[in-house]
Amino acid sequence: MHRDLLQLLNCPARDCGAADLSLEAGAVEEIAYRTGPVEEVREGTITCAACGRTYPIEGFVPSFEQLFPEELQDEAQYWGDWYGFFWQRGYRGFYDLREPIAHFIGRGIEVPDPGTLSGKELPGTHETLASHPLVTQAESVLDVGCGGGWSSLFLARRGHKVIAFDPSVVNVRRAKEHAISQGEYIEYLGAGLGFLSFKPELFDAVFALHSIHHVPDLGNEMRIMRGWMKEGAPIAVDEHIQTDPILSSIVGQLDQWFMREVAPRHRTLSAADMASLPEAAHSRLEGMGSNEVLSALADNFSIETFEARFVSLDLFTFMYYLWRDCDPEVVGPTSQGIGQIYDFLQSAFPDRTEYVSVLGRKADTPGPAMAELQRVQRTVTEQEADEHGADAAGVLATVELLNSTVRSKDKQIAWLQGIINAQQEELTRSQETVEKQAELLKRIESGRLIRLANRVTRKR
Ligand SMILES: C[S@@+](CC[C@H](N)C(=O)[O-])C[C@H]1O[C@@H](n2cnc3c(N)ncnc32)[C@H](O)[C@@H]1O
Numbered sequence: 001m002h003r004d005l006l007q008l009l010n011c012p013a014r015d016c017g018a019a020d021l022s023l024e025a026g027a028v029e030e031i032a033y034r035t036g037p038v039e040e041v042r043e044g045t046i047t048c049a050a051c052g053r054t055y056p057i058e059g060f061v062p063s064f065e066q067l068f069p070e071e072l073q074d075e076a077q078y079w080g081d082w083y084g085f086f087w088q089r090g091y092r093g094f095y096d097l098r099e100p101i102a103h104f105i106g107r108g109i110e111v112p113d114p115g116t117l118s119g120k121e122l123p124g125t126h127e128t129l130a131s132h133p134l135v136t137q138a139e140s141v142l143d144v145g146c147g148g149g150w151s152s153l154f155l156a157r158r159g160h161k162v163i164a165f166d167p168s169v170v171n172v173r174r175a176k177e178h179a180i181s182q183g184e185y186i187e188y189l190g191a192g193l194g195f196l197s198f199k200p201e202l203f204d205a206v207f208a209l210h211s212i213h214h215v216p217d218l219g220n221e222m223r224i225m226r227g228w229m230k231e232g233a234p235i236a237v238d239e240h241i242q243t244d245p246i247l248s249s250i251v252g253q254l255d256q257w258f259m260r261e262v263a264p265r266h267r268t269l270s271a272a273d274m275a276s277l278p279e280a281a282h283s284r285l286e287g288m289g290s291n292e293v294l295s296a297l298a299d300n301f302s303i304e305t306f307e308a309r310f311v312s313l314d315l316f317t318f319m320y321y322l323w324r325d326c327d328p329e330v331v332g333p334t335s336q337g338i339g340q341i342y343d344f345l346q347s348a349f350p351d352r353t354e355y356v357s358v359l360g361r362k363a364d365t366p367g368p369a370m371a372e373l374q375r376v377q378r379t380v381t382e383q384e385a386d387e388h389g390a391d392a393a394g395v396l397a398t399v400e401l402l403n404s405t406v407r408s409k410d411k412q413i414a415w416l417q418g419i420i421n422a423q424q425e426e427l428t429r430s431q432e433t434v435e436k437q438a439e440l441l442k443r444i445e446s447g448r449l450i451r452l453a454n455r456v457t458r459k460r
C-alpha cells in the first residue's frame with residue numbers, strides 16, 4: 001500500500017471509527033507500474049490512536065481480519081481455499097480475465113474452458129457496466145468483495161484508480177502479487193463490509209460483482225457505502241438474487257448425468273490432490289444478503305439501468321463440450337441453444353430472474369429503470385410466497401403459459417415444445433399434490449436436453 005491510503009481510512013472497528021490512524025513502515029519498496037513508479041509499504045503496522053488497536057500490513061496488503069466474527073472468518077477461509085486451489089494449479093481466471101479457468105477442477109477435472117484460452121479478457125456484464133458513461137469518466141473506483149481481483153485488474157487496465165477489498169486476505173494478497181506482475185497499481189485491503197470505514201464522499205464509482213449477496217444486514221451496509229461515494233457517483237452491481245425453480249430442477253438432473261457419464265472420463269485429480277478444497281458446497285454466508293439486494297439498491301440509489309438474466313444452465317455448454325470429447329465445434333451451437341431456453345423463459349416470465357445487473361447513481365431521484373427493478377422485486381417476493389403454498393392449479397397455469405408462449409413463437413424454439421409437452425402429459429395424469437408436482441418438474445430430464453443439444457449441434 002501507498003502511505004496516502006491511510007488518509008482515506010478511519011479505524012474499521014465498529015466501536016471506534018476514529019480518523020486518527022498512524023503508520024509504521026517496516027519494509028518499503030518502489031514498484032515500477034505501467035503508470036509510473038509507486039513507493040509502497042510491504043510490511044508494517046497501522047495503529048489507531050483512539051482505541052489503540054494495531055492492524056498488520058503484509059505482502060503490501062493491510063488486513064482488518066482480526067475484527068471478523070467467526071462466520072466471516074469461515075466465509076473468508078472458504079474463498080481463500082476455493083480460489084486458492086485454482087491459483088495453485090495454474091488456472092488463474094478468478095485473478096485475471098486473461099487467464100484460463102478449469103470450471104470442474106473441484107470435481108477433479110483439469111480441462112480448461114476453451115473460451116478462456118485466448119489470452120484476451122472475457123466479455124460479460126462487467127464490461128457493459130464499465131462502459132456506462134457514468135463509469136468511464138470515473139477516476140477512483142472502489143471494488144467491493146473483489147475475491148481474486150479479476151474485476152479490479154480489469155478496471156485498472158481501463159485506466160481507473162482502483163481500491164479493492166475482500167475478507168479473504170490470502171486472496172487479496174495473491175491478487176496484489178499478480179497485479180504487480182501485470183504492472184497495474186491497485187490498492188488491496190483485507191476487509192469486509194461491516195469491518196471497514198472510509199472517509200465520506202471519496203469515490204467516483206463503486207463496483208460490487210457477485211459479492212454483496214453474501215453480506216448480512218445489507219440495507220444498512222449499503223447506506224454506509226453510499227456515504228463513501230461522491231454525489232452523483234455510479235454504483236455497478238451484478239448479483240445473484242435467486243435460483244429459478246424450473247432451471248434448478250433441470251440442473252439437478254444434468255448434474256447426475258454429468259457425474260455418472262462424463263466426469264469419470266475426464267477426471268485426472270485424486271482425492272488426495274483435492275484435499276485442500278473446502279468441503280462445504282457453499283460458503284458460510286452464501287445468500288445472506290440476496291433478499292435485500294434489490295431493496296437496498298432502490299432505497300439508496302437512482303436506478304439508471306437494470307438487466308435481469310438466467311445463469312443456471314451456463315455450465316451446460318462446458319459439460320456438453322466434455323461429453324463430446326472436447327470438440328470445440330459444439331460450443332457455439334450449444335450456448336446458442338441455452339440462450340434460446342433463457343429467451344424463452346424470459347418471454348414467458350418477463351419479471352423472473354436469477355441474476356441482476358444494475359447501474360445505480362447517488363442521487364435523490366428514482367431514475368429511469370427504477371420501475372423495472374421494482375417489478376422484478378415484486379415478482380421475487382411473490383415467488384417466495386408461492387414456493388410455500390404452491391398448488392396444482394398454479395403449476396397447470398404455468399404449463400399453459402409456457403405452451404401459449406411456445407405457440408406464439410416461431411420454429412426457432414420448436415424443440416422446446418417437447419419439454420413442455422412432456423410436462424403437460426405428466427401433469428394431466430397427475431394427482432394434485434405438491435410432492436407430485438415436484439417430481440413432474442424433474443421430468444424435464446437431462447437426457448432430453450442432451451438429445452436436443454445433439455440435434456442442434458449436428459445440424460451444422
Ligand atoms: C462469489 S465470490 C465473488 C468474488 C468476486 N467478486 C468475483 O466476482 O469473482 C463472493 C465474495 O464475497 C466476499 N464477501 C463475503 N462477505 C463479504 C463482506 N462482508 N464484504 C465484502 N465481501 C464479502 C467473499 O470473500 C467472496 O470473495
Ligand SMILES: [Zn+2]
Nearest residue numbers: 011016048051
Ligand atoms: Zn480505533
